[in-house]
Amino acid sequence: MDDLRIDGQRLRERFDAFNEIGATEAGGVDRPALSDANREARDRLLDWFEEAGLSVTVDEMGNIFGRRDGNRECLPPVLFGSHVDSQYNGGRFDGVVGVLGALEVVESLNDAGRRTDRPLEIVSWTNEEGVRFQPDLLGSGVFAGKFDTEFAHSREDQAGKTVEEELERIGYKGDRPCEPRDIHRYFELHVEQGPYLDDRDLSVAAVEGVFGFSWLEVTFEGKADHAGPTPMDSRQDALVGASDVVAAVRRLTATGGDDLVGTVGSVDVWPDSINVIPEVVEFTVDLRSADDAVVDAAVERVRDEIEWAATREGLDYDCEELMRVDAATFDDDCVGTVLAAMREAGYEETQLTSGAGHDASYLNDVCPTAMIFVPSVDGVSHRESEFTEWEDVVAGVDVLGRAVVKSATV
Ligand code: HGY
Ligand code: MN
Ligand code: MN
Numbered sequence: 559m560d561d562l563r564i565d566g567q568r569l570r571e572r573f574d575a576f577n578e579i580g581a582t583e584a585g586g587v588d589r590p591a592l593s594d595a596n597r598e599a600r601d602r603l604l605d606w607f608e609e610a611g612l613s614v615t616v617d618e619m620g621n622i623f624g625r626r627d628g629n630r631e632c633l634p635p636v637l638f639g640s641h642v643d644s645q646y647n648g649g650r651f652d653g654v655v656g657v658l659g660a661l662e663v664v665e666s667l668n669d670a671g672r673r674t675d676r677p678l679e680i681v682s683w684t685n686e687e688g689v690r691f692q693p694d695l696l697g698s699g700v701f702a703g704k705f706d707t708e709f710a711h712s713r714e715d716q717a718g719k720t721v722e723e724e725l726e727r728i729g730y731k732g733d734r735p736c737e738p739r740d741i742h743r744y745f746e747l748h749v750e751q752g753p754y755l756d757d758r759d760l761s762v763a764a765v766e767g768v769f770g771f772s773w774l775e776v777t778f779e780g781k782a783d784h785a786g787p788t789p790m791d792s793r794q795d796a797l798v799g800a801s802d803v804v805a806a807v808r809r810l811t812a813t814g815g816d817d818l819v820g821t822v823g824s825v826d827v828w829p830d831s832i833n834v835i836p837e838v839v840e841f842t843v844d845l846r847s848a849d850d851a852v853v854d855a856a857v858e859r860v861r862d863e864i865e866w867a868a869t870r871e872g873l874d875y876d877c878e879e880l881m882r883v884d885a886a887t888f889d890d891d892c893v894g895t896v897l898a899a900m901r902e903a904g905y906e907e908t909q910l911t912s913g914a915g916h917d918a919s920y921l922n923d924v925c926p927t928a929m930i931f932v933p934s935v936d937g938v939s940h941r942e943s944e945f946t947e948w949e950d951v952v953a954g955v956d957v958l959g960r961a962v963v964k965s966a967t968v
Contacts, residue, residue: 576654579595586941588944604685607622609695612625612664619710624664624680625663629675630720633711634742638679639682640660640681641685649941655946657763659955684697684725685721690715700790744926745838746917746927747932749944752939760905761932762903763909764929767911769855770883772882775877779796779799788835799875800839803841809861823842826841856882860877861877928961933947
């Protein structure tokens with residue numbers, strides 16, 4: 559890889575131009591999956607992929623692939639990339655570093671006039687975040703055979719729009735089937751989104767696996783009534799039930815397993831009026847651990863807490879599991895290739911497990927997979943102030959390029 563130079567300036571200009579799309583006042587981005595901003599971002603990627611000489615295909619889930627021929631076209635490709643859909647008020651680095659970093663590796667190979675033995679494919683996955691359409695990791699999930707296309711296309715946002723309608727509306731419902739195919743290896747560069755690397759002043763790490771997680775959607779139904787005359791002992795207050803479960807999730811994570819984390823991130827109250835007892839409350843629970851048994855036990859415990867809270871307050875309830883992705887342990891050889899690339903580039907060999915979910919979790923069921931992390935300053939992510947020092951981004955892309963070239967050399 560020594561004859562390859564990552565052009566940090568070119569990458570920085572591209573990164574800044576890309577993040578003008580859907581930019582928010584506070585310096586973040588608002589590019590939820592299949593939104594107009596997401597379409598504009600996709601259009602920009604297609605232009606850049608084509609300018610870099612890649613042959614571009616879009617599959618029926620809107621996943622975008624850019625292929626660079628190898629000397630031995632008959633061999634399965636090395637695939638690398640990430641996602642460009644964002645949280646509603648998300649950071650500029652989450653996902654984008656992996657897609658534009660992959661493009662920069664291709665540009666650096668073009669600059670060096672170098673063709674790898676294996677073909678290369680870079681990818682931008684649809685709906686990684688799962689904020690507008692659940693479940694998350696939808697595009698990579700169909701690619702890995704976790705969901706069928708019909709299910710994925712039918713998923714609706716809060717306005718009742720389906721994934722299929724929105725793919726058609728923005729012009730990204732491709733013809734290519736979205737299904738597992740022969741891939742040699744998958745690599746994903748991503749910001750860590752936690753404090754580990756930043757606390758240790760490290761620039762890059764190999765990722766050896768990803769937490770498993772469950773998303774629950776809970777509905778409590780009580781009775782709306784007047785906030786004044788209704789006696790306290792005759793109320794059926796859906797928000798009291800929900801609050802009990804929110805507190806239980808926090809308590810549970812203190813004892814359920816040393817790496818267990820739990821979050822209630824979204825709550826809707828109806829009728830949401832200052833002087834009406836809440837009748838319906840819908841909320842979500844996100845439970846994660848590197849150990850699937852810990853996640854399973856936590857889900858069972860939360861289901862019990864929901865039932866107990868409903869009984870105490872006289873509520874009806876429903877609890878649906880929106881998604882369950884198993885913990886992923888990446889392929890030793892693949893992780894070893896990343897560590898060798900780090901060694902070659904002069905970085906201290908560090909590896910860690912990701913608490914954030916990634917498309918790589920599903921690719922891990924298709925082919926040998928590994929990830930590369932670069933630090934998030936103060937561990938911040940899924941917030942507009944998300945930041946990674948530029949020299950760390952370039953370090954990550956350098957390691958990505960070395961790992962990809964090693965894997966693409968026969
Ligand atoms: O939820 C996650 O960890 C990812 O950002 N979709
Ligand atoms: Mn991400
Ligand atoms: Mn994210």
